Amino acid sequence: MAGESAVSRREQTARRISRCAQELAIEHGFDGFTLDELAEQVGVSRRTLFNYFPGKEAAVLDSPDRISPDDVAVFVAGGPEGHLLRDLGHLVTNIYTREEPTREDWHRIHALFERNPRLITVAKERFEGMVTQVREAIEQREGLPSGHPRARVAVAIIVGLFHHSMTSFLSDEDRDFPTDFMAGVDEATRLLS
Incomplete structure (x- = not known):
């Protein structure tokens, strides 16, 4: 239990640092603030920042969405339900619910990219890395060649369902991303049956 609260405190601190870095990048531009200014704004030492992030870019973009090794293992073994698309849907919703981003978080990210378009390339590379990881897990699960x-x-x-569900979520206050996303997965499953 103590380990869980320590992890939770660490995640909370990392999120606080990242949100502050994003706000500074929106207000001043990515090159318009220093790590010392970020540390001062967050109320931590510069050294503490480096305990959480290797540099400013990582702090601004937060930790990349990551798929839990346990979730990947369940998926590769054929679970959690035994249906490829639904099981992929669970991987996505598990990432989303673990991070618990709010609409405000997504709107802040949108503003960050509008103000700092060169960060889009870095974010896209991170996303492509995750897509590759998922594709390789599918190949392993299904016994397919690369x-x-x-x-x-x-x-x-x-990816298409994610984009569609996220667009709906951001434009309609009554939408719930995980529910809408899995409903889209179910519809795709029916269409492809």
Whole structure:
């Protein structure tokens, strides 16, 4: 239990640092503030910042969305439900619910990229890394060779559903991302049956 609260405090501090870094980048631009200014704004030492993030870019972009190794293991073993698209949906919703971003978080990220478009390239590279990880997990689960169309198409469907559900979530206060996303996965499953 003590380990859980320590992890939680660490995650809370990392989020606080990242949110502050994002706000500074929105207000002053990515190059318009220093790590010393970020540390002062957050109320931590510069050294503490480096305990959480290797540099300003990482702090501003937060930790990349990551798929839990446990979730990947369950997925590769054929779970949690035994249906490829639904199980991919669970991977996405598990990332989302672990991070628990709010609408405000997503709008702040949007403002960050509008003010600092060069960060889009870095964020895209991170996202592509996660997509590659998911594609490789599909290939492993399905016993497919690298680059097999089945894995690429499954990822394309999930990415499209993610984009559609996120757009709806950001434009309608009554929408719930995980619910809408999994409803989209269910609809895709029915369409492809």
